[in-house]
Amino acid sequence: MSTQRTIVISGSNGRLGSRLAAGFLLGGDQVIGLDRSPRTGGDWPVIQMDATDEHSVQRAFEGLESTYSTPNAVIHTVGMWAMSPFTETSLDEWDVLLKLNLTSSFLVYREAVRHMGSSGGTLIGITSRQGAVQGAAGQAGYSAAKGGLVRLIESIAAEFGASGICAHALAPSTILFGEEGEGVQAADLVSHCQYLVSQAGVSLNGQILSAYGNG
Template sequence: MSHDTAQTQTESFVQRSVLVTGGSKGIGRAIAADLLRAGHKVAATYRSGDVPEGVLGVQCDITDPEQVEAAFKAVEDAHGPVEILVANAGITKDGLLMRMSDEDWEAVLDTNLTGTFRVVKRAVRPMMKLKHGRIVLVSSVVALMGSAGQVNYSSSKAGLVGMARSVARELGSRGITCNVVAPGFIETDMTAVLDEDVIKGYQQRIPTGRLGSTDDIAAAVRYLTSDAAGYVTGAVLPVDGGLGMGH
């Protein structure tokens, strides 16, 4: 019986056109590679570097509306209309509030929040015609917990929660879901440069006692983008080892 069930699940898999923003490194790269392994046609935007083998790489700065439009056209020409969008591209410009410049505030909000708005807006019209779509916004545990020195970053990531829930309400009747994944402390190039004492401090605060891996995030995204998650929308899924619990 279990064999039959597995066979049915395999047979019911539908290959879809996927776009992951910020797919050259860290979490975005892992998500793109994972969805490719799952059998989808995957494209990923990047500003520098490269994307995983087998993924269609599209150079794009999401702060530029013309580049966003060109990226979507390139993906549509190669793979058809985007049916799964994972909005992952983001930057940090950390600093204490009293010393944070307007430029550092604006740069982070323009990429993380406004850039995400641009790609979501461009993705939804074809999804509405198809009457199917999966949108996942990659936020952060600090969106709800806050983080000293990250007023700009945490604000931008909190904004994604409001965005996703509004999109979920607008487009739910069209077969489109919009959810948020909120990663905690994940082992990436960004965290590799941190002091050992800082990392140990985090490990002590995380109930699972370890940092997360990019694969942990990719697994959550794979579920939320699957056909099986059609009744999940407007959700915030923390993947943080319990660090933010309830926040």
């Protein structure tokens, strides 16, 4: 009987998502990507999905289960950073930040929980220091959206932990992709996610992990 896990990466064509996909694939897992573009630069299949569209998310998870299998873990990386003075932030700018960072998370996690059911599994989100610790000047929309993501993760963990579904979030500072500077390397975030999905991480639930690297 195969023990290969099915790991779903939402936003799998992005800079962090692609590194997560590659890392889990290297570890022997079956990796399925979800992204607006069905193209991929890696060796994993991608199901086309707009994470901000309810019906698109539902169709993607239906296709995921019918073509592959029920996911053991779903890692949602879709998001956007932006800053502007509070009094100059338009409603459209505010709405975009909430839609990409928070609404997309709600839609993806809701479908993930529905499909995981009694099988259980792990959900992981990417929040930020601004969302987990303290909002930042000039980043009201981003801070509010990422703060909402923290509460969403905690609520899912509280509601479904007894059913075997765990939910966590990583709260990085600046994410670095091999370059030098203050922040946390993407490779370290991959390692953190691998731990949370591993057997060693099964006893954890509702964790908001600060990942600041060297600044």
